[in-house]
Amino acid sequence: RAVRHQEYFAAFFCGIARLLACAMGCLQSIACKPRIRRENIVVYEVSASIDQCPTVIEENSPIVLRYKTPYFRASAGVVMPPVPRNETWVVGWIQACTQMEFYNTYGDIGMSSWELPELREGRVKAISDSDGVSYPWYGNTTETVTLTGPTSKPSRLTVSMNDNFYPSVTWAVPISNSNTPMLTHITRDQSFITWLVAMNTVTKERIVLQTVRWRMRVDIAVDPEMPLGSRASLVGRPCQEQPHILNYQEPIPPNALGRPNANDAQVLMWRPRRGLHLLLYHPKSMKV
Structure with missing residues (x-):
């Protein structure tokens, strides 16, 4: 009987040992599961620039003046470490508007x-400057690359984006039924932050890899009494200040990541020299 008890306890302790070994193996497996961290990501050949050419003014229409600004362009190479099984990462550009002044002056009558x-x-x-579809990303073509695990080796990729303004401004006072040209000045000053980001699509973990600040300014003088085609001219500096690639990473404000984007959030106001201000265009985000 003593021998049987010894065999029983030996078998019992062997079973406990196997369970402990199994548990330790599982814990070790969890602890050793690869995880993507900022220090494992390599960013190289980051560039950000604005084309060194002046804003182009178009006076082809008797209804509106149009102008086309030079392009802001950003590009970067990224080497991502192997992506674990059941994880998907997106690397790309997120952009937000941080300041906007956009005034169209009509003599001493007022301005839109x-x-x-x-x-x-x-x-x-900040307000998201997404394309309105690919939140939080600026776009979903050259602007992003998606990596789905498992991948066995590092992935080398390039992401790029560009942005510019190409608006129309009415020659006549926007609240008037007259088509008489009254526009005398256009002033635009807009600032942006653009982030290069790696994001886990499941956990929504975001790793900011690079931060760029840039600004676009437009200053156009208009003589409405001149014939169409020779009314408007650029004033001030002909070329834009170049973007700043920061040596530190700025956090992304919540409003830079979701709806509405800047196009859907903007309103058009009429601000007369005398009288009440009028809302001419409601934001799309408020429309039913």
């Missing part, structure tokens, strides 16, 4: 103004 109310009133620090 495109505005971002939440930004103007200081309720938010």
Whole structure:
């Protein structure tokens, strides 16, 4: 009987040992599961620039003046470490508008103004500048690359984006039924932050890899009494200040990541020299 007890306890302790070994193996497996971290990601050949050419003014239409600004361009190479099984990472550009002044002056009558109310009133620090579909990304063509695990070796990729303004401004006062040209000045000053980001699509973990700040300014003088084709001219500096690639990473404000984007959040105001201000264009984000 003593021998049987010894055999029983030996078998019992062997079973416990196997369970402990199995548990330790599982813990070790969890602890050793590869995880993508900022220090494992290599960013190289980062570039950000604005084309060194002046804004082009178009006076082809008797209804509107159009102008086309030079392009802001950003590009970067990224080497991502192997992506674990059941994980998907997107690397790309996220952009937000942080400041906007856009005034179209009609002599001493007043001015129209495109505005971002939440930004103007200081309720938010930034508004998403996504294409309105690919939130939070600026776009979904050259702007992003998607990596789905498992991948067995590092992935080398390139992401790029570009941005510019190409608006129309009415020659006549926007609230008038007259087609008489009255536009005398256009002023635009807009600032942006652009982030290069790696994001886990499941956990939404975001790793900011690079931060760029840039600004676009337009200053156009208009003589409405001149014939069409010779009314408008650029004033001020002909070329834009070049972007700043920061040597530190700025956090991404919540409003830079989701709806509405800047196009859908903007309103058009009429601000007369005398009288009440009028809202001419409601933000798309408020429309039913």
